[in-house]
Amino acid sequence: SGVLCSAIESVGDYYACARLCEAPPPPKHAVNRGLCFEGLGCLISAIWGTGCGLTSYSENVGAIGITKVGSRRVVQVAGLIMIVLSLFSKFTATFATIPVPIVGGVFVVMFGIITAVGLSPLQFIDLNSSRNLFIIGFSIFTGICIPKWIAANPGAIKTGSESIDQTLTIILSTGMLLGGVIAFFLDNTLKGTDEERGIKNWIAVAHVGELNEEETTIASYDLPFGLHQFCAKFKFLSYIPICSTYCEDSRESFRRKGNSSDKELNIPRIEITRI
Numbered sequence: 001s002g003v004l005c006s007a008i009e010s011v012g013d014y015y016a017c018a019r020l021c022e023a024p025p026p027p028k029h030a031v032n033r034g035l036c037f038e039g040l041g042c043l044i045s046a047i048w049g050t051g052c053g054l055t056s057y058s059e060n061v062g063a064i065g066i067t068k069v070g071s072r073r074v075v076q077v078a079g080l081i082m083i084v085l086s087l088f089s090k091f092t093a094t095f096a097t098i099p100v101p102i103v104g105g106v107f108v109v110m111f112g113i114i115t116a117v118g119l120s121p122l123q124f125i126d127l128n129s130s131r132n133l134f135i136i137g138f139s140i141f142t143g144i145c146i147p148k149w150i151a152a153n154p155g156a157i158k159t160g161s162e163s164i165d166q167t168l169t170i171i172l173s174t175g176m177l178l179g180g181v182i183a184f185f186l187d188n189t190l191k192g193t194d195e196e197r198g199i200k201n202w203i204a205v206a207h208v209g210e211l212n213e214e215e216t217t218i219a220s221y222d223l224p225f226g227l228h229q230f231c232a233k234f235k236f237l238s239y240i241p242i243c244s245t246y247c248e249d250s251r252e253s254f255r256r257k258g259n260s261s262d263k264e265l266n267i268p269r270i271e272i273t274r275i
Helices: 002-020 028-048 058-067 072-085 089-095 100-124 130-152 162-173 175-189 199-212 214-221 227-232 235-239 248-256 258-265
Strands: none
Touching (some): 002 028, 100 199, 130 175
């Protein structure tokens, strides 16, 4: 249950990070690769006996929004500096001297940005619809209240099985997972048009991204050091979810059917000019 909650939260972090960096939404192979290496990190942590899993943190995504720095080289150099400084206890002790109000102020800004980025896809739906307003309000309210109730009543869930109790407690304590599942269920059960639900606008944006931002997507998410060209040489690698050639045939087919898809979906052709 902990891995499931962490994976769902990580996918949200990937999309939020891409939005803050003004990059295209991550393709399937990039999301698969991220989850795969998070799992590998957890496995290595268990082997070394650290006792904690490795996953993406929303705080780091918020830091990108504050600093406006999303370069991978900056993150790599910062990680190397942190590894070196961790070898000297005097340097690490200085971080403990940072006043708590300063840390709290930084967190307020970070989580405010993360919350705003998470709500930004609502621009595609009809916010004048009472149906959509009910789904948004109910899912957010439930995602906040139930975890607080679980935290205040840790022994409230008693099914007779300790494993099931722990699983349900973790799931109900994760507001992002709980609110997302409720919103997903309500959006797919309550009657509404595609335009009202934002599906039409979302497909239009995704379609334009496929047609006009392929080079940007490759530069942002494909494997480095020529590994993409290496994977392209072997057909069987296109069936491995973490390879950059995964589902490439379907993408090529989608681009070849561009004009016919426009007619079927009634999507206007949009040209993007880069400055």
